[in-house]
Amino acid sequence: MAKLRELILSVRSAKTAAEEREIITKECAIIRSSMSTNNLTIRHRNVAKLIYIQLLGYPTQYGQMECLALISSHHYSDKRIGYLALMLLLDETQEVLTLVTNHLHNDLLSQNQFIVGLSLTTISNIGSEGIAQDVASEVEKLMSSPINYIKKKSAAAAVRIIRKCPNYSDIYIQKTKALLVERQLSLQLSGVTLAIELCKYLPNAIGEFRKLIPNLLNNLKLLVHSSFIPDYDVSGITHPFLQTKLIQLLGILGHNDKANSSLMYSILNFVIANTSNSRNVGNGILFETVKTILSIEADETLLHNAVDVLIKLLNGKDSNFKYVSLEYLQYLLEFAGTSIQKHKSIIVECLKDRDHAIRKRALDLVYSLVNESNVVGLVKELLSFLQLSDIQFKQDVVIKICWLIDKFGPDIKWKFDSMLETITLAGDIVPEEVTWNFILLIQQNIELQSYAVHKLFEALKKDVSKLALNKVAVWAIGEYGDLLAIQEGQFIGIQPSIMLDLIISIDGSGFSDSTIKGEILIALTKLSTRIPSQFNQRIQEFINIYKTNIDVELQQRAIEFSQFFSYDDLRLDAVNRMPIPENLHQETHSNQISQSTIPTQSLPTVTSESLKETSLISHPQPNQSFKKDEPKKDEPKKDDLLDILGISSSPVKSSPSSSSSQQQQSTNLLDLLTGPLPTNLTPNTTINIPNTTTPSTQSSTNLNNLLQPTSSTLPIQQTDLSLQQQQPVNNTNNLIIQALNNNGVIVKFNIKSEEPKYLVHATFTNTSNSQLTNFSMKVAVPKWIELQLMSPTDSILQPLSTDQVTQDLILTRMVTDKPVVVKIKVLFMRDGVQAEENANVYICN
Structure with missing residues (x-):
């Protein structure tokens, strides 16, 4: 039978995967045939080969019982290979482990410290919940052993037991406290690791370990300030693993504890000042220190030092350190925002980094840094970043920039200019909500409308390839074309023919989809009431082209709009200026729209004579043309009912003429349903709609069901046209x-x-x-x-x-x-x- 060395050489000499599989198959057959013998030498050799075959990725389940046979041996060499194979070939879910529990018990009581160490190591690696329950007390006793080797192994096994059976955690508290005050560094590391696990699974242990904070601080200071120790030195730093664990434990003990946190200030500052960041080892300690500062109740000096550490690492060349620094700065922003603001130029530079992940992390941090005082500069940097940003998150950048502009913008004009530049740079990936919010900004600010329509007209003349810009500009020209014809500051009045030329040129530019084409038809229809009537013929000719369009929606819209030109009064009323939306909540903007109502007024029509004297026309001031209604002091406030009810308890005062107008509107509504409305209605009169089976009345009933799904009566009130289920009743018992x-x-x-x-x-x-x-x-x-x-x-x-x-x-x-x-x-x-x-x-x- 070949030895392990010979098997390794033969596998390495195989030139193909098939040849390797052939060698392994033959060797596995030999191993299975020799398992019936009781020769310990052959069994030892077979298990060693199985370990190697397992490492190559081949199945070795048939050799599990051979591991148990070696573990039951009284020789250390057999137990060593048996336990090693057990940890490599099995895991905690294997049922075979139940047969190992008795051997583990026996080996824990052995007089040979190395056999005890083998048993403890096996428990630390593959100990199941059942094994943990059986050996918990024996491991706790071994933690008091006078042999440091067994103490260290016992602490590692205790960590596994606590993770599997947290109910046994309390029996290890006193032994852990003894390990924390040991002088040997390896025992301290075991004790600190065990203490961290106990704090995770047993909150009561935190109070016990807080008594040892002075000892932990002293140990940490000695490590940072110690001289060269060959056995524990890593890149010039003494036992960095123990330092990191100690700092981590201090963060757990100081959490939400001001008194104990204050004891750590000087030591943490000492660690920051005396740890070099030239190597990865030192950076690991510094990052753990910053994490602990975030966890405890830190003072301003400590937070400022933490920010300085992260900024110093951010200036380095290592991408990993940059990424982690940006992540911790995001957490520190809540506690040390002023200190981070001083280094915003360094953070902004990270937006130009080659690494995509760093740019994304820096972008999130820049968003958080923006406030009223720096919004102009940072938005400028974000717009520069927008031009170079990756396409996969460019849309998200646009949304957040517009949100920052809306929230922190110094004035309305700057907000408009910045959002216009944003959608111009973003091109075709502007989200729909951004376009909608941009339109709302123009609608809500009357004093901005003339300036906005001129700016959008100039931007559209320069570039008609941006879909979002086309949509907003075409809408603005159609909505405020009368203002575009009037001179506004540095902008001269635009002739109607030029407006029409520009809008019609977009249709044939190849950069207009069906949505833009629909907007063009609407804009031209609106312009017909805002410019002299001599241009209506040209508008009608363009609209008539779409009567035969292949797009059914555009075709229908063109046919409907063309009919408007036969009814001038109806067209003037139908395309009146859009009212300002009220009580509108937007997800991408923090400020809600003002709830004050602006009365609707008829729009002035620009005549040919006025176009000739644009320099003599003064645009009406907002306070003259759009005066807001201010409530009287003795007038009760309006009741805000649930949005789901859609009603208002405040009566609306109306003149006789307005009352008759509202009654006429009610009559028109009911004509669609059942017929004319009687003229002698009182405010709470109820109209009974009969349910018949004729086609006309059946359709009326269906339409009534759409408006009022749960009632067969339709109450009409002068103050509110909303449909009600029943009339309010008086307060009775x-x-x-x-x-x-x-x-x-x-x-x-x-x-x-x-x-x-x-x-x-x-x-x-x-x-x-x-x-x-x-x-x-x-x-x-x-x-x-x-x-x-x-x-x-x-x-x-x-x-x-x-x-x-x-x-x-x-x-x-x-x-x-x-x-x-x-x-x-x-x-x-x-x-x-x-x-x-x-x-x-x-x-x-």
């Missing part, structure tokens, strides 16, 4: 309200009033022939109402059942002058199909 009656489900509320509480007993009726399963009701209330919702009595509604299922809820009105109103959502399964019904319920005023 006992009320019964039909909250919902639709799709075979009837919900009734039996209300008992006990101001400020309202006890509601809800009953559910199923009028259909199908069983309703998974039945539940959800309730939403405004912020001034407190809700207590009980569980329903059952989740199944039987067919044709009346008041079979009930549910109770308690409403508490926190503000007495607010209405009691709720929204309900009823969910159920009918014939395997999920369905839901919604209703708004007004209980009292």
Whole structure:
């Protein structure tokens, strides 16, 4: 039988993989055939070969029992190869390990320290939960051994036991404290490692180890200041592994403890000052020190020193150190933002690094550094970075730049110029939300609109290849074309013919998709009411081209717009300037839009005479043309109901003419549904819409269902056109309200009033022939109402059942002058199909 050396030589001499597999197959067959013998020499040699074959990646499960046979031997040499093979060929999930537990017990009690060491090493590497439970007490006793070799191995085994069985952690606390005060560095390392594990799994141990903080600080200082020790020196630093572990343990012990943290300040500053960053070993210690500073209650001096360390590493050439430094600076920004701001130029330089990961990490840090005082400079740097950034995260850069501009911009004009430059540089990868927010910026600031439309016109003339710029510019020219014809500061008034030439040139440039083409049609239709009528013929000719377009949507839009030109009054009203959105929340911008309402006014039409005298026309000031309504001092504030209800409790005062106009609008709406509206309606008059089977009335009923899915009546109020389920009722002690009656489900509320509480007993009726399963009701209330919702009595509604299922809820009105109103959502399964019904319920005023 060949020896291990001969097997290695034969494998190395194989010229192909097939030849190697042939050698291994023959050798494995020889090993299996010789397992029946009890010759220890052959068994020892076979297990050694199996270890080598395992390292080559071939299966060796058949040799596991040979390992157990060697472990049961009384000779150290056999046990050594047996335990080594056991750790390499098996793992903690193998059932064979249950047969090893007895041998481990016996070897832990051996008089030979090396055999004890073998057993402890095996426990440290592949000890399972069962083995950990069986040997926990023996390992704890061995930690008191007078032999340092066994102490060190026992500490390593204890770490494994704590990880597998945290319940046994408390028995190792006192022995760990003894290891922490040992003079030998290897024992200190074992003790510190064990202490860190105990702190992770046993929080009570932190208080015990805090008593030893002075000893730990003294040990750390001695290591940093010690002279050359050959056995523990690494690149001129004494035992860097122990130093790192000690600093890590100090961070755990000083967390959320101001008193003990203050004891560490001088030592941590000493470590920073006396550790060289010229080698990886020193940098590892410095990084661990910074991590500990972030964990403890550090003072300003310590935080400032930590920032200096990271900036020094950031100036180096190693990419790994740069990346980690940027990551720690991100964490330090919350505690030492002022110190980091002083080095922002170094951080900005990292945006030009060759490494993609470093650029991305630096970009995240720069975002966090921006504030009102440095936004102009940093946004300029970010725009420069945008031109060189990788395409995979260019879109994210655009979103964040625009967010910073909107949040920290010094004035509206700078915000507009910066966002215009951003979308110009970004090209075709500008997200839709950025374009939308840019349009909102122009809409919300009346004094900016004239300047904005001139700037966008000039930018569009220079480059029509940017889709986002095309979209915003075309929209602005169509919306504010009358302002574009008037001189604005350094910008001269633009002739309408030039506006039309530019817009029409985009259509034929090849840089317009279907969305841009649709925007062009809208813009030209709007321009027809903002420029002299002599240009309408040209606009109509262009729109007529799209009547035969292959795109159905564009074709339909062109046909509809062309009809506008036959009804001048309708066209003037339909393409009036867009109102400013209210109560709009945007994910990419932190500031919400102002809730003050700007009254809509008719737009002036630019005439031919006014174009000839543009220099004599003064643009109306915002405070003259758009005066905001200020509430009176004695006027009550508006109530903000839930967005889901979509109502307002504040009445709107209207003149007789406006009332008649609103009534006329109501009449037009009802003409679409059922016919003309009677003229003698009171504010709360209810119109009953009959349900017939004729085609015309059936379609009307369907349209009514779209608007009001849970009721067959349509209340019309002068102050609010919103559809309601039922009219508010007065405050009485006992009320019964039909909250919902639709799709075979009837919900009734039996209300008992006990101001400020309202006890509601809800009953559910199923009028259909199908069983309703998974039945539940959800309730939403405004912020001034407190809700207590009980569980329903059952989740199944039987067919044709009346008041079979009930549910109770308690409403508490926190503000007495607010209405009691709720929204309900009823969910159920009918014939395997999920369905839901919604209703708004007004209980009292």
